Amino acid sequence: MDSDEEVKQLKEYIKNLEVINEGLRQSFEELTTLYRLVDIIAEARTLERVLNSLLDLAAEVIPCHGAMLFLIDDTTGEIDVGLKRNISRKIENKINLQNKKKVIEWALKKGRTIALPDIEEEIDDSEKVTFVLVPLIAHDKPVGLLDLITETPEGDITSRDLSLLTILSKQAALAIENVKLYESMKKDEVNIIKALSTTVDAKDHYTSGHSQKVSEYGTHIAEEMMLQEREIEIIKYAGLLHDIGKIGMPDEIIKKPSKLSEEEFLIVRNHPVIGAKIIKEIDSLAAIVPIILHHHERFDGKGYPDKLKGEEIPVGARIIHVADAFDTMVSARAYRDMLPAELAISELRKNSGTQFDPAVVDAFIRHLRKSAVFNG
Amino acid sequence: MDDKLHQQEEKIQRILERIKALPTLSVVVARVIQVVSNPLTSASDLSSIIMVDQALTAKVLRLANSAFYGFPFRIKNITQAVSILGFDTIRNLALTVSVHKIFTGDDRNAFFSHQEFWKHSVGVALCCSLLAKKIKYKSHESAFTAGLLHDIGKTFFEQYMHEEFVMALKDSAEKKIPLYQAEMQIIGIDHQAVGRIMAEKWNLPHELQAGINFHHHPEDEQEENVMATIVNVANSLCNKKGLGNSGDTAILPLSGEARALLNLDEKAEEELMGKLDLELNEAQAFFNMTSF
Incomplete structure (x- = not known):
């Protein structure tokens, strides 16, 4: 070649x-x-x-x-x-x-x-x-x-x-x-939470819509305090389920029109612990368990079940505590008539620093003043 | 005996030479087949090749606009047809239009009707396409073409070895044996092998050659076993249904192997035949190509 x-x-x-x-x-x-x-x-x-x-x-x-x-x-x-x-x-x-x-x-x-x-x-x-x-x-x-x-x-x-x-x-x-x-799972989750919350509220016709209200107030407070989005979402669900522990309690105690006896009060005081136990079973709701468990702790450490104090109490629980107390005051309960909103607000102020976290109370009042309903 | 074998060999040699002397597929269609296999071909590239042949262009456009493809708006030109129906479909349309000539002719005996034969071929093609879609075969377009061309070898016999082919047709009908067996006995080569040689001469893709060559014995083909099985099953189903007539009257039962490969139990078969009926309605344009 x-x-x-x-x-x-x-x-x-x-x-x-x-x-x-x-x-x-x-x-x-x-x-x-x-x-x-x-x-x-x-x-x-x-x-x-x-x-x-x-x-x-x-x-x-x-x-x-x-x-x-x-x-x-x-x-x-x-x-x-x-x-x-x-x-x-x-x-x-x-x-x-x-x-x-x-x-x-x-x-x-x-x-x-x-x-x-x-x-x-x-x-x-x-x-x-x-x-x-x-x-x-x-x-x-x-x-x-x-x-x-x-x-x-x-x-x-x-x-x-x-x-x-x-x-x-x-x-x-x-x-x-x-x-x-993913979206439909998320929707299912929310619907299940709502169904559970309705079940709790249905136990007591006086508290109908109570959990929904606490959830709404709690969400507004959390937003006012500029918490993170995920935390706000947790508080929203915790509000809906905070009283789930009451589900197994006898109707005559829950619906009792007069003051509770010592013994009855002890039973009712157990609801945060029972509630936490119920919710603990649901993995995706793990984050709300501490809020349910501690939503009756007082800022001064005189609450229940663990007598936690100040910052020891999860912020979500401090928020739900205020929201819960406020809605209870402005709604007619079995044992007393409703208070006007202004009176309830001054109750919150009076107990700020003892029963309630002052930062939470301030945020709540700021929110209430901003919203149209309480602009008086 | 030796002498007879020798004669047979010489005869087959003559047949092969005759096939080689057959006119080639149109230059345009050969180019189309070539460029479609190149992934960098654009719709304009392909359409500019087809547009060289005006008659082909018109027929392809007419089929592209037929109810069979059911596109909701008018397809105005070949470039659009390529963009909308896809490269493979246009290649197959071009191929179909150009081989159709081979299928047409005057009927010269009572055993073989061109019109019935064309009907059978289109039916098998549609059925192949349905089977291919069912099992997600790599290209249902190729399956369609393999179905359309599977008996192409018979057209050679009909045209060039007419008397012997008529004998084979008669033999198959009288003895109730498959036509390919009668062809082997009388001519010495069957329509599968002849079809494959034609396909090879036209440079058709390997899977089409395999589909044609092994449509009666899919188990003998290894590489393109699925394609051969698709054509085999489609052929049997169309014969069973009495769709057209390819001169082969023996209805062979489907093998268990073929059924398993195509995941075709009796219920699936029924479903498939229902779909085939619908498609046959829409495929009138293909049936009526003689009226062009």
């Missing part, structure tokens, strides 16, 4: 290697994108975050400047806009929702990612956009559809682009399912 021939062959080899190298580089980039997606999406707890991550990643496949997320209602099966990102008024005007839904239904039925050109024909090419519809299907069930808006003409979109988007969409669909599941 002469050297010319050898050089020619070598050049051929190098060219082939370059092609292979380029192919590998692209595959590597695709894999990196996919890996990142799996990570990001597994973390997402809200639809917004799923959409945002999905959009960022989709933008690496096709340069797109805006997107809409359509979601399917689980009960009615209706398709509707769930979220929008960077949708200008101009693009909004282009979209005929009725027609769009027809195409979406088709895409979902076929499970196809499709690119649709702008239907307006009068406008010049520079203003035209393409809509890329990516069905989101999890476990064979359509959950929604991602509508990407891009300036890339539909003819320039490659089959690789479409299949990459389809892979992205599979992860996204699972993430959306997870978010929905």
Whole structure:
């Protein structure tokens, strides 16, 4: 073989290697994108975050400047806009929702990612956009559809682009399912708490709505004291369940119109301990157990069950204690008539520093003054 | 005996040469098959190839707009058709349109009707696509095409070895044996092998060749066993249903292996046949391609 021939062959080899190298580089980039997606999406707890991550990643496949997320209602099966990102008024005007839904239904039925050109024909090419519809299907069930808006003409979109988007969409669909599941679990949790709280309140018709009120007051105080969001949420639930320990107590004690005997009082005093015991069984409510246990502790250490003092008492329990006392005073009880709000407030003030945490009382009064009902 | 074997070999050699001399698939469709396998092909790339052939373009567009695909709005051009229906679908449409010519012709005997044969082929194609979707096979589009082309070898026999093919058809009907067995006995090669050679000549993807070659013996194919089984089962189901007629009257029961592979118990079969009825209604455009 002469050297010319050898050089020619070598050049051929190098060219082939370059092609292979380029192919590998692209595959590597695709894999990196996919890996990142799996990570990001597994973390997402809200639809917004799923959409945002999905959009960022989709933008690496096709340069797109805006997107809409359509979601399917689980009960009615209706398709509707769930979220929008960077949708200008101009693009909004282009979209005929009725027609769009027809195409979406088709895409979902076929499970196809499709690119649709702008239907307006009068406008010049520079203003035209393409809509890329990516069905989101999890476990064979359509959950929604991602509508990407891009300036890339539909003819320039490659089959690789479409299949990459389809892979992205599979992860996204699972993430959306997870978010929905998480949200519905959360809703179930709240509903169970509310049901329990209603059960407690139903024991005594005088206290109907009491737990709900304590929860509301407690939440306002916590907000006024600028506690963290998670802590406020815990106080809200603790308020709803603070008296759950009364559930097993005899009706004649709970509903007794006259003052309780020493013995009866001892039984009633046990309700925070019983309540804590009941709630301890529910893992996700572990954080409210200390509040239930200590919501009858006094700031001066003369409360029950543990005679905790001042800062030893969890802040949530100090808040619920004030909220509980206030609602008891302003409601008619079995053994006495209701007090007007102003009188109840001065009662709180009088006992601030002894029975009540002064910081909590101050915050509560600030809140009451702010709210319209007590602006007198 | 030796002499007879020698004659047989010579005959098969002649058949092979004749297949090689068959006209190739249109240049356009060959290009389409080639570019679709490249992931970097864009919708415009593909449509510019198809648009070279005006008749093909018109037929593909007409099928793309048929009730079978059911897109709610009018698809105006090939680029849109590619973007909406997908690259694989357009490749298969182009292939279908161009092989359709091979399926048409005047009926020359009572045993083989072109129209019934086409009906059978489309039915098997639809059934393959349904089975492929059911088991999430990598491409239901490919399964559709394999189904459409599975008996393509018969068209060669019909056209070029007419008398012997008629004998095989008669033999199969009278002795109640599968047609491929009669073909082996009378011609010495069956429509599966001939079909595969045609597919090879047209550079069709490997899984299509396998689907054609092993549709009566899927257990003999290893790499593309699933595809061969899909075509085998679809063929049996359509024969059982009496959908069209491919000249093969023997209805063979489905093997337990095939049923297991496709997860097809009696209830699933019933469900599948119900879906097939619906799709057949929508596939009128495919049936009526002769009226183009």
